[in-house]
Amino acid sequence: MPRPIQATIHPDALRANLERMRRAAPDAKVWAIVKANAYGHGIERVYEGLRGADGFALLDLAEAERVRALGWRGPILLLEGAFEARDLELCSRLNLWHAVHCEEQIDWLAAHKTHQPHRVFLKLNSGMNRLGFTPAAFRTAWVRLDALPQVDEISLMTHFSDSDAARGVAHQMRVFAEATKDLPGERTLSNSAAVLRHAQDANVRADWVRPGIAVYGSAPDFPEHAAAHWQLQPTMTLSSKLIGVQQLQAGDTVGYGSTFTADAPLRIGVVACGYADGYPRHCSTGTPILVEGVKTRLVGRVSMDMLTVDLAPVPNARIGSEVTLWGNGPKGTVQPIDEVARAGGTVAYELMCALAARVPVLVA
Numbered sequence: 001m002p003r004p005i006q007a008t009i010h011p012d013a014l015r016a017n018l019e020r021m022r023r024a025a026p027d028a029k030v031w032a033i034v035k036a037n038a039y040g041h042g043i044e045r046v047y048e049g050l051r052g053a054d055g056f057a058l059l060d061l062a063e064a065e066r067v068r069a070l071g072w073r074g075p076i077l078l079l080e081g082a083f084e085a086r087d088l089e090l091c092s093r094l095n096l097w098h099a100v101h102c103e104e105q106i107d108w109l110a111a112h113k114t115h116q117p118h119r120v121f122l123k124l125n126s127g128m129n130r131l132g133f134t135p136a137a138f139r140t141a142w143v144r145l146d147a148l149p150q151v152d153e154i155s156l157m158t159h160f161s162d163s164d165a166a167r168g169v170a171h172q173m174r175v176f177a178e179a180t181k182d183l184p185g186e187r188t189l190s191n192s193a194a195v196l197r198h199a200q201d202a203n204v205r206a207d208w209v210r211p212g213i214a215v216y217g218s219a220p221d222f223p224e225h226a227a228a229h230w231q232l233q234p235t236m237t238l239s240s241k242l243i244g245v246q247q248l249q250a251g252d253t254v255g256y257g258s259t260f261t262a263d264a265p266l267r268i269g270v271v272a273c274g275y276a277d278g279y280p281r282h283c284s285t286g287t288p289i290l291v292e293g294v295k296t297r298l299v300g301r302v303s304m305d306m307l308t309v310d311l312a313p314v315p316n317a318r319i320g321s322e323v324t325l326w327g328n329g330p331k332g333t334v335q336p337i338d339e340v341a342r343a344g345g346t347v348a349y350e351l352m353c354a355l356a357a358r359v360p361v362l363v364a
């Protein structure tokens with residue numbers, strides 16, 4: 001028998017979360033962001049649930065090829081554009097729309113011998129200071145692109161740094177409005193947090209929204225809000241089983257480094273899941289976890305292939321009992337991935353993306 005660990009992808013939840021994003025930005029078209037192999041879910045596994053999107057956005061050219069291979073004929077956007085000049089050949093061949101964030105990418109386009117003019121998304125650095133033209137250079141870049149026969153349509157994009165938190169989007173909205181004033185073309189600005197928190201403003205919604213993490217059922221502004229608050233459903237479940245049980249006495253310790261000491265007799269369970277499966281090693285005693293759908297806590301350190309849980313709330317638990325690390329548990333229970341991520345000092349994005357290749361994945 002293989003190890004009992006299992007990941008499950010939920011297409012119905014992907015569909016419902018995508019619909020949720022549409023309700024938050026009703027007049028906008030929606031890019032489903034499927035970069036990083038669909039946030040670790042697998043592009044092929046999410047395709048059915050997300051094909052109701054208006055387009056797919058990602059950044060790896062091989063992933064764009066996989067989306068086309070699935071039969072998708074609609075828009076695909078390369079969020080970081082070409083990485084070198086010859087990437088434009090694939091853009092021409094597969095009809096990929098692509099971001100243009102630097103002068104070099106314009107040079108490559110100008111030298112590109114294409115028969116099919118390209119649609120590009122000119123990216124403004126409105127304050128994130130990662131990719132994009134500065135406000136001062138933006139118009140010159142637009143004029144350069146507009147003069148190229150290789151380009152037939154220019155859209156305008158930027159990305160928010162603080163849409164999930166107190167600083168918000170107003171400062172970047174001001175920069176975007178000023179830099180793009182009187183320029184024609186569709187606009188796209190909003191990631192998940194902007195869609196959920198700021199999309200009452202039509203200028204924030206704009207023509208296209210770009211939700212990623214919310215489509216995958218995580219609250220972008222956790223812990224201020226939980227996924228349930230935003231009516232988002234888990235799209236990935238990580239489950240396993242108990243493969244061992246130990247009866248501890250007061251003073252006994254658990255696992256490497258003896259970081260947990262029982263202060264009274266305690267039954268603990270050993271779960272077939274460790275950091276080599278993608279469960280964060282930084283999660284320590286107290287991290288929430290479901291056994292038979294009952295909320296309990298991790299105790300001691302996470303090791304490579306196993307972790308240990310407090311069985312006090314689940315006296316009937318035994319070898320073979322169902323364990324939910326994150327996602328959907330038995331009988332309608334849920335272990336939010338955001339809570340696990342927080343306990344590990346990270347975000348749900350990282351947990352999803354880090355699901356290890358050795359974990360078998362089922363599409364339910």
Ligand SMILES: *Cc1c(COP(=O)(O)O)cnc(C)c1O
Nearest residue numbers: 033079159191192210211212213
């Ligand atoms: C990843 C990404 C998004 C989606 O962000 P979420 O926080 O997952 O919604 C949107 N736009 C760009 C440019 C991105 O790189």
